[in-house]
Amino acid sequence: MSAHVAARWTTQTRRFEKNAATREPAWVKAALMTVALLFFGLFLLLPLATVFAEALRKGWQVYFAALAEPDARSAMVLTLLVAAIAVPLNLIFGLAAAWAIAKFDFRGKQLLTTLIDLPFSVSPVIAGLIYVLIFGAQGWFGPWLIENDIKMIFAVPGLVLATVFVTFPFVARELIPLMQAQGREEEEAAIVLGASGWKTFWYVTLPNIKWGLIYGVVLCNARAMGEFGAVSVVSGHIRGRTNTLPLHVEILYNEYQFAAAFAVASLLALLALLTLVIKSFVEWQGRQSMHTSQNISEVIQ
Amino acid sequence: MSIRVQNIVKRFGAFVALDNVTLDFPSGELVGLLGPSGCGKTTLLRIIAGLEAPDSGQVFLDNHDASTADARERQVGFVFQHYALFRHMTVFDNVAFGLRVKPRRQRPGADEIRRRVQDLLSLVQLDCLADRYPAQLSGGQRQRIALARALAVEPRVLLLDEPFGALDAKVRKELRRWLRQLHNALHITSIFVTHDQEEALEVSDRVVLMNRGRVEQMGAPDQVYEHPATPFVYGFLGAVNLFHGRINGYQLQVGEENLPLAENGFQSGTEALGFVRPHELDIDTDLASRAGIEARVERVLALGAMARIELTGAMGEATCHYEVELPRERAAVLKLSAGQIVRLKPARIRLFASDSQSAEQAPYLPVEHMVGGYGENI
Numbered sequence: 251m252s253a254h255v256a257a258r259w260t261t262q263t264r265r266f267e268k269n270a271a272t273r274e275p276a277w278v279k280a281a282l283m284t285v286a287l288l289f290f291g292l293f294l295l296l297p298l299a300t301v302f303a304e305a306l307r308k309g310w311q312v313y314f315a316a317l318a319e320p321d322a323r324s325a326m327v328l329t330l331l332v333a334a335i336a337v338p339l340n341l342i343f344g345l346a347a348a349w350a351i352a353k354f355d356f357r358g359k360q361l362l363t364t365l366i367d368l369p370f371s372v373s374p375v376i377a378g379l380i381y382v383l384i385f386g387a388q389g390w391f392g393p394w395l396i397e398n399d400i401k402m403i404f405a406v407p408g409l410v411l412a413t414v415f416v417t418f419p420f421v422a423r424e425l426i427p428l429m430q431a432q433g434r435e436e437e438e439a440a441i442v443l444g445a446s447g448w449k450t451f452w453y454v455t456l457p458n459i460k461w462g463l464i465y466g467v468v469l470c471n472a473r474a475m476g477e478f479g480a481v482s483v484v485s486g487h488i489r490g491r492t493n494t495l496p497l498h499v500e501i502l503y504n505e506y507q508f509a510a511a512f513a514v515a516s517l518l519a520l521l522a523l524l525t526l527v528i529k530s531f532v533e534w535q536g537r538q539s540m541h542t543s544q545n546i547s548e549v550i551q
Numbered sequence: 552m553s554i555r556v557q558n559i560v561k562r563f564g565a566f567v568a569l570d571n572v573t574l575d576f577p578s579g580e581l582v583g584l585l586g587p588s589g590c591g592k593t594t595l596l597r598i599i600a601g602l603e604a605p606d607s608g609q610v611f612l613d614n615h616d617a618s619t620a621d622a623r624e625r626q627v628g629f630v631f632q633h634y635a636l637f638r639h640m641t642v643f644d645n646v647a648f649g650l651r652v653k654p655r656r657q658r659p660g661a662d663e664i665r666r667r668v669q670d671l672l673s674l675v676q677l678d679c680l681a682d683r684y685p686a687q688l689s690g691g692q693r694q695r696i697a698l699a700r701a702l703a704v705e706p707r708v709l710l711l712d713e714p715f716g717a718l719d720a721k722v723r724k725e726l727r728r729w730l731r732q733l734h735n736a737l738h739i740t741s742i743f744v745t746h747d748q749e750e751a752l753e754v755s756d757r758v759v760l761m762n763r764g765r766v767e768q769m770g771a772p773d774q775v776y777e778h779p780a781t782p783f784v785y786g787f788l789g790a791v792n793l794f795h796g797r798i799n800g801y802q803l804q805v806g807e808e809n810l811p812l813a814e815n816g817f818q819s820g821t822e823a824l825g826f827v828r829p830h831e832l833d834i835d836t837d838l839a840s841r842a843g844i845e846a847r848v849e850r851v852l853a854l855g856a857m858a859r860i861e862l863t864g865a866m867g868e869a870t871c872h873y874e875v876e877l878p879r880e881r882a883a884v885l886k887l888s889a890g891q892i893v894r895l896k897p898a899r900i901r902l903f904a905s906d907s908q909s910a911e912q913a914p915y916l917p918v919e920h921m922v923g924g925y926g927e928n929i
Contacts (some may be wrong), residue, residue: 435635438602439697441622442629443649443704453652457639 301519304512316502316510317517324490325498325514331406332481332494333474336413340470343414344421345463349455351422352429353437363426369418377415378483381408404486409494412480417473424466425459432458461536465529472525476518552613552707552740553578554599559608561594561764568594569605570764576742581734583755584744587787591764592744596710599742601625612707628701628739632713634693636685642696643681646671649704671699674733691722698733711743715750727754748788752776760784782903785826792832792873794825794844794897795905803900808844815902822905827897829876834860835894836885843896846873848887858882862895 266272306313316322350356351363369377383389385402395402402408436458440450456463478496485492487501495518502511554576561569568591576582584592597603599610601622609618617625636645646668650659659667672678675695685693694714701709714730715723731754734741745751751758752772760767760775760783768780779785786793796805798817803810803825810825817823835843846864853859860882862873873895877885887893 435631435633436637438622439629439631439635439637439700440648440652442600442602442625442627443652443700444623444626445648445652446623449652453648454637 298519301512301516304508305516307512308509312509313513313516316507316513319510321490321493322498322510322514325493325495326517328406328409328492329475329494332409332413333471335410336417336474337467337471339410339414340417340421340474341463341467343418344425344466344470347422348425348429349451351426352432353434366419366422369416374412374416374477374479375483378412378480381411381415381480381484385411403484404488404492406492408484409481409492412484413474413477416477416480417470420470420473421463421466424462424469428459428462429455461532465532465536468525468528468532472522475521553611554708554740554742555611555614556595556599557609557611559595559598559605559610561591561598561603561605567764569598572608572761572764572766574759574766574769576740577757578740579738580756581731581741581743581754583751583758584742584761585748585751585758585787586746586761586767588746590761592746592761593712595761596712596742596744599708600627600629600710602629626704626707628698628704628706628709630694630697630701630709630711630714632716634685634690634697634717636693636697636700638685640684641681642672642677642683642685642688643668645685645696646700646703648700653704667703671703674702675699689722690718691726694718694726695729698730702737702739706739709739709741711741713744713746715747716745723750730754752788760787762787779826779901782824782826785901785903790829790874792827792829792875792895792897793871794827794900796823796825797821798823798902803902805844810844810897810900811842812900812902817902817904824903824905825897825900826903827900829859829874830857831898832873832875833896833898834875834877834885834887835896836887836891838892838894840894843894846893846895848889848891848893850889851882851887853879853882855879860887862893864895 347362347366351359382403384391385395385408386392387396387403389403391402400407402411436454437450440454445453475494476496477494478500481494482497482500485494485497487493487497489501493501495514499511499515499518502508502514555574557573559569559572560567570591572591572595574595584595586592594603598605601610601617601620601624605618609616611617612620612625612627637648640648647664650664650667653659668681669678672681675698677692677695677699680688680692680696685696688696698711698714711730715726718726727750730743743754752775755772757769758772758775759769762783768775768784770778775784776788779788785791794803794805794810796803796810798804798812798815798819798821799809800819801812801814803812803823805825838845844864846862848860848862850861851858852861856879857876858879858881860875860877862875864871864873875895
């Protein structure tokens with residue numbers, strides 16, 4: 251079935267290339283390809299390779315020692331903890347925001363859509379600073395928090411807040427266009443058939459956005475674990491307590507422990523590679539289900 | 552179950568979708584809501600279903616005020632133009648959905664659900680497709696599944712929103728006949744929305760004609776076709792020729808020419824519009840006769856039993872287009888050819904006063920020739 255689609259698609263591409271009207275001269279092709287490959291190698295592939303090369307320069311023993319060190323371990327745990335809180339929160343917020351924007355009409359919808367993008371347009375350092383100004387010792391709620399012995403800034407809650415802020419758009423951004431394209435009709439059909447709001451969401455809406463949602467969560471998670479700027483401002487860099495992996499890398503590097511810094515960095519690089527693999531798989535799955543359905547209806551008609 | 556809507560008003564911003572609509576849909580009938588796009592027919596259907604809230608007015612289902620009832624509580628079956636099947640569920644699961652989402656106490660057992668879904672699938676003659684996904688079905692099959700899904704919850708009324716709008720002409724015709732048979736078997740009060748007059752006249756027990764958020768006429772198909780209440784209805788149901796003129800006793804004066812009229816209630820001197828169906832016009836090749844109106848043959852289309860002749864006439868500054876339908880033998884006798892000047896003689900004219908509402912909205916008016924005027928500064 252999908253072979254049919256693939257065949258048609260490649261025919262179109264091939265026709266585009268073979269056709270004299272749309273074909274570029276050989277030297278143009280060669281020049282463009284060289285530039286693209288050079289850029290790709292120099293700015294993407296080389297840095298990635300360097301991370302692993304530097305990490306292993308002093309051998310596997312140093313590499314594992316750097317990862318096994320207590321501060322590094324606690325940074326890993328903290329990073330996982332922050333992501334484990336921030337990602338589910340943003341899953342819920344993003345889903346709710348996308349649902350509201352895509353399926354309902356209300357006053358201020360445009361404003362909400364713009365606000366969702368705010369974390370993308372604001373520098374992460376500013377985002378961190380905002381929380382310091384609100385919850386820090388000299389901030390608005392500072393005195394009250396100190397009185398009640400609640401630690402926000404230079405503690406885990408602050409890290410979570412900053413991470414939630416920075417990663418907010420990922421899930422919502424992914425879902426809004428998808429849900430808008432799918433329209434409201436299936437939900438309306440479910441409601442007329444007597445399904446409650448929750449059942450409509452669970453049995454009709456959610457299965458339709460499954461792949462988009464997973465995609466958004468994967469990206470959100472990658473950013474949550476890798477975030478530096480905002481987290482750096484609210485963390486206070488207390489070793490073993492408020493250092494996440496990216497912050498730990500910076501500290502090690504500043505202390506000229508290059509091998510250790512790159513060893514920890516290689517963890518983050520591996521995370522990025524893993525994210526890419528999952529992302530490609532999810533994209534492929536989503537496309538697959540779409541293609542099959544399109545293709546089958548084509549065959550029938 | 553009967554449906555009654557009373558003084559329904561619905562606005563979308565400045566646009567008035569429904570302007571004080573009151574209608575009665577008798578129990579057990581299949582009623583066609585007919586009108587051009589944007590006339591408010593789909594909005595009315597959605598208001599009855601509870602998918603849209605009216606700005607004012609009430610909806611009565613079985614003489615109970617259902618205006619405040621949630622769409623879930625109204626027990627209506629709704630069929631969407633684009634099917635709205637749940638794309639990730641099989642045909643079986645689609646049809647079973649309405650039964651499975653019932654509160655636990657009202658929910659039938661798994662065997663009972665299976666039996667009822669099978670019954671419905673055989674009712675729509677698609678029992679063999681239970682395991683397919685909607686994407687694996689043709690448009691006509693999808694719409695039948697959508698209908699089975701709507702019927703699964705035993706709705707009190709069935710609402711169909713342009714159910715055949717997305718299908719090609721042949722499938723549409725089949726499904727139309729099938730829907731009529733299904734309604735004869737089930738006798739569930741049904742309303743279906745369409746902009747296709749042929750479809751409405753063929754399928755419905757009763758037709759409601761809507762235009763610009765108002766009801767123009769309601770009646771049996773032959774009644775609205777034979778006795779249109781307004782110029783809009785006349786123009787919307789089938790082709791029509793229009794003669795713009797002034798009443799002069801028993802004549803309608805059109806430009807320099809006169810058309811004989813029967814008894815009419817108009818005063819002499821009244822501006823009036825005369826409507827004549829294509830089959831009510833005859834063609835006279837004898838130019839010596841002063842009866843009828845002069846026109847020029849543009850095209851002769853002899854297809855099937857009837858020949859269709861397109862003509863133009865000159866009236867004032869606007870060129871008028873006419874259409875005449877003659878039995879093929881009659882057309883053969885006349886030996887018409889393009890460019891020939893002939894006279895048109897109406898057998899029957901239906902008159903409306905010129906200022907009567909919606910005359911200028913009718914879709915059949917001759918296109919005014921726009922002349923010049925771009926200014927010199929271009």
